[in-house]
Amino acid sequence: MLLSRLKTPCAPGWLRVPQEWHLLLAALLIYVGVVLQAVAAEPLTIAAGAGYKRPVAELAAAYERSAGIKVETFFGNMGQVLAQTAQSERVAVVFGDLVFLENAGELKFARFLPAGKGRLVLAWPTGRQLASAQALADPAVARIALPDVRHAVYGKAGSEFLDRSGLADKVQGRLITVATVPQVSAYLVSGEVDAGFINLTDALGLRERIGGYIEIDPALYGEIRIVGGVVAGREDQPGVAEFGSFLQGAEARAILSRHGL
Incomplete structure (x- = not known):
């Protein structure tokens, strides 16, 4: 008797899901797919x-x-x-x-x-050569670009170097402050300045377009x-x-x- 009951097919519609449920499930799957894609x-x-x-x-x-x-x-x-x-x-x-x-x-x-x-460097344009950073004391190096000390860490580092090296007073009146390192680099490439403080990263990227650069002693600026x-x-x-x-x-x-x- 039990076996015959188990074999008895279910009445039509016993497991049928209402059509509106299908629509709801489809809409839910679409929504989840959109969210996951987003x-x-x-x-x-x-x-x-x-x-x-x-x-x-x-x-x-x-x-x-x-x-x-x-x-x-x-x-x-x-x-x-x-x-x-x-x-x-x-x-x-x-x-x-x-x-x-x-x-x-x-x-x-x-x-x-x-x-x-980060590493500070002093760079110069094509057609010029600086033997060392102390060459900045020469008035012939008339235009020296420095990134903005307030917003650029290499501006701050360059300013610290000038103070600690004793060059700050010697370059007074010849510093040109610009907003960023890339702006200093642009001036170096165009030859609008005689020297400029940038980071080693930018100097490496520009080495074919500038005259050269020298690394500044890390002891002369903050880490x-x-x-x-x-x-x-x-x-x-x-x-x-x-x-x-x-x-x-x-x-x-x-x-x-x-x-x-």
Whole structure:
């Protein structure tokens, strides 16, 4: 009797789902698919001081290839970068000097990803040669470009070097302050200045377009630790944790080393 009952087919419609349920389920699946697609398409946004455009852009491209996550970047003087980062909720990582980022006012960082040490150089345009940094004492070096001390760490480093080397008084009246390292570099390439303070990263990128450069003794300016600051509250954005791991890998370290970090 029990066996015959088990073999008895169910009445028609016993497991039938109402048509409106099918429609609801289909709509729900479409919605979930759209949400997942939007999350997957959300780019990781990285910002940096203009003096590190080359390495950061290369890091972003390499990470995008390896992780399959779209990366957007923007660059400027650090004052601009921090202001835009504070206004936009999309920026997740900011590259810059550790001390500068730690004192960024209202903008806070959850953690810092080590990138390398920044190195100050004195560069000159094609057609000129400086034997040493002390050559700046010569009045013939009439125009010396320096990034903005308030917003560019290499402006601060250049100013510290001039003070500690005893050159500050000797170059008075010949310093030209510009906003960023790339602006100093542009003046060097065009020959509008006789010398300028930039970072090694930019000097390496310009070595075929300028006369040359010399590294400044690190003992004559404060240590520059370049890091990627993960903005507090945005550390869980898609791709941030993976980017932190990528930054410590062999490919990223090779890129940073190639750019003088």
